[in-house]
Amino acid sequence: MSDAAAHDDHDHDHHMPSGFQRWFMSTNHKDIGTLYLIFSLTMLFIGGAMALVIRLELFQPGLQFIDPHFFNQMTTMHALIMVFGAVMPGFVGFANWMIPLMVGAPDMALPRMNNWSFWILPFAFSILLLSFFVPGGAPAAGWTLYAPLTIQGGMSVDMGIVAIHMMGISSIMGAINVIVTVLNMRAPGMTLMKMPMFVWTWLITAFLLIAVMPVFAGAVTMLLTDRHFGTAFFNPAGGGDPVLYQHIFWFFGHPEVYIMILPAFGIISHIIPTFSRKPLFGYSSMVFATGAIAFLSFIVWAHHMFTVGMPLQGELFFMYATMLISVPTGVKVFNWVTTMWRGSMTFETPMLYAIGVVFLFTLGGLSGLMLAITPADFQYHDTYFVVAHFHYVLFSGAVMAMMGGTFFWLPKWTGHMYNETLGKWHFWLTAIFFNVTFFPQHFLGLAGMPRRYADYPIQFTEFNQWSSIGAFGLGISQLLFVYIIVSTVRGGKKATAEVWDNPEGLEWTVPSPAPFHTFDEPPVIK
């Protein structure tokens, strides 16, 4: 393996273009990965700014800053941008950077398609963001785009639908690329059951993407024809069925939440063994658990819509199936904790993030288990309890895992060590402000505050104030994240090839920063 590294070293800037050609016409998985990550971070700030507008308005009862229609635009766009702009492209960025390095491939299998799947995104999100400037403003019917409310919306809904189609195409192409790369370009000797966990989780995620993105595309297309071409799939005025939309949407929407969390599980499964100095516990059960979660994710969708008036049998089925998901998810958590058990742990920033994710994600998972209990869900549904739940799994699950992954691999990407003190500050600020923001929302929801409310009765005031203060703290703390990344790119202590203490995986066999071309000669896995 050191041969391969040496080989990479001497020709690493032979074909390296620069400027426009390098970034816009790139077919290099590392550069495209970087583009994805920068895009994701940009979207995190745009979506985050919208969250702060929401929290500003909700700081006290009454309408002080924005009218309810604009408030609805903010909640809708915050979600669309975070889900489709920040989290999904973020993980594709990690996949681009790390999958070829982890399986010992020189690049992604379909490099030109890779370029295209990235460059669709800035256009898709420009269209989505430009919808703020059309009459009536941006989409305001919630990210779920429920009919018939979306049938009422202005032309921004159509722009949103076009943008969703474009990002769907991008996601599907990205997923195809991951599948082809993983199945065809692994180094000799790397059997499927020897693949790193991140590669496994992404392989399964890619299948989920291919299965459900077309379903979502179908749903929004039907919405579009209902709006403009007189069809009545979902429009009750023409005999259409609004509940059908919800079934189709959540058939996409539930696997979608696993699309956003499985790669995070993968990242955590790399960080914890590294800093515990001990192999990952229960590798094969991790793989099977991931597969089981992916399968179950297809048969639980209606738990998002227990209150639509389903037959009792349907409610019972979706309750049981949903509860069942906690078994494989529990297996994963137990495996991580057992990996730490009797290890020799150190607590660098990536490890802090990994522990934070395991802890906080599990909290969100347990509130998810509570939500699965149908009779209780009737009370929780559409309240801030749900908002708290999905931010625990999405922010302290997916986003914090990406932050941990960034600190973990940043030395490999840039060749420099980040500032450990600042990294730890960033973790603690993020974790504390996150909890100040979202923990009180559990109480708000239980006490009866519905979600997507621009204004609220006065007994909800205190917890909303906590939440708003936490949100601004959380938002400002992320500037530190940008500062750390920028300063690490610019300079800092030189990173070794291994970076950490004897880590496992092919990515640590190439020099830091990883040269432009790696594994021209495939490494051999024993």
Next chain:
Amino acid sequence: MRLVAITVKQIAVIGTLITALIASTVAQAEYRLNFQDPVTEVARDIFGLHMLIFWICVVIFVVVFGFMFYSIFAHRKSKNYEASTFSHSTKVEIAWTVIPFIILVVMAIPATQVLIKMEDTTKSDLTIKITGFQWKWGYEYLDSDVSFYSTLSTPREQIDQFDASKAVPLGENYLLEVDKHLVVPSGRKVRALITANDVIHAWWIPAFGSKKDAIPGYINELWFNVDEGKEGLYRGQCAELCGKDHAFMPIVVEVVTGDQFDRWLAAGGKFDAQDIAAVSATNVDSEINISESAGELLGDVAESAAQAVPAALAQDAVSSEVSSDDTEQTDLSQDEEAISSEDDQDTGNATYTKDELMTKGEEVATRCIACHGAGGNGIPGVFPAITGSAVATGPIDEHIDIVMFGIEGTAMAAFAGQLNDEQLASVITFQRNSFGNNTGDVVLPSDIKAKRQ
């Protein structure tokens, strides 16, 4: 550059927030950490189930993270702890797959029982049809003539605080008060049929443990049976995003004794003098009044109202006969502004001046400005303007048609069933002569009456 701009802006904003917090004069009611006190058997079952699952989750959480934090404390390199190399154990892995499964079964059994009970809407004593509108609720008592709409009664001046200098103190039941309460009896199984007129809404009273989506084209069912002795006011809100004023269509249910309810229904939806005295604590809310004396949270209302019922009421004969004769009733309770589709006054014969119509119209027009804006400018692309619109300045006939019968497939509701002739005539007159319009047209209630036939 961009980042710098954000920093400065964010610092400014947080500074404002902190100042606002310190100087905050906002009325604050007591907060809660958990569900509202349940007043039905189902709500109590749900509460019990919720707490059971909660404590199971707490135990799991404490055990799992007890291990993790012990490990973090003990198995660290800084204590020179040598790492083991084990990486699997079939026994342990089977155990932690099977044990959670058993815990799930333990959870599923009571959950299933409660769910079966919740979904059993048979053998009801009374059926009410609930219809969600953008943004109000309509209630119809099936098997009787009583039906009405229920809209938010919190004054706009309390809600709009864009100009801090004009801010008025918020009432105790800010956003949780309506002009007409849904009145239901305690101790009887009330079945509700729930639907919607435009988009999806959801009807929810937390203390009853009832929430169901109101979906256009569907009729959903729920039921509740409020405990006897728990009479009082119960408040809830719309729980499914339904557009701009989603946060402004609360639900207030007034639970009265069975006898009081029978008399109320028999009188066509009016309490008699004695019952008004009995439930007076609850009636305060129906006036648009910010200095409400009912400054209590839900549980308290229930108790005080229950205590206020005089024993004398028991002597009153129960009138189960449905009477449409209003003249014998002392009408003290209901707000005169209340809208009623049953309005059969002979409005066509009265004479009206334009000024009268304009005054009346301005009151009714609060319903218009919910969408079309206080200035009548609407929201471009979503809600059309009234100001200078082809409808409000064009042919009167079309204008009347649109207001009375709505526009299919849009948010424009049909008001023929919601407003009486006089109200319709005055609001159309108002629209044609305000919001910057000045057609000089006058629409008379007789014009509306003619359209109804």
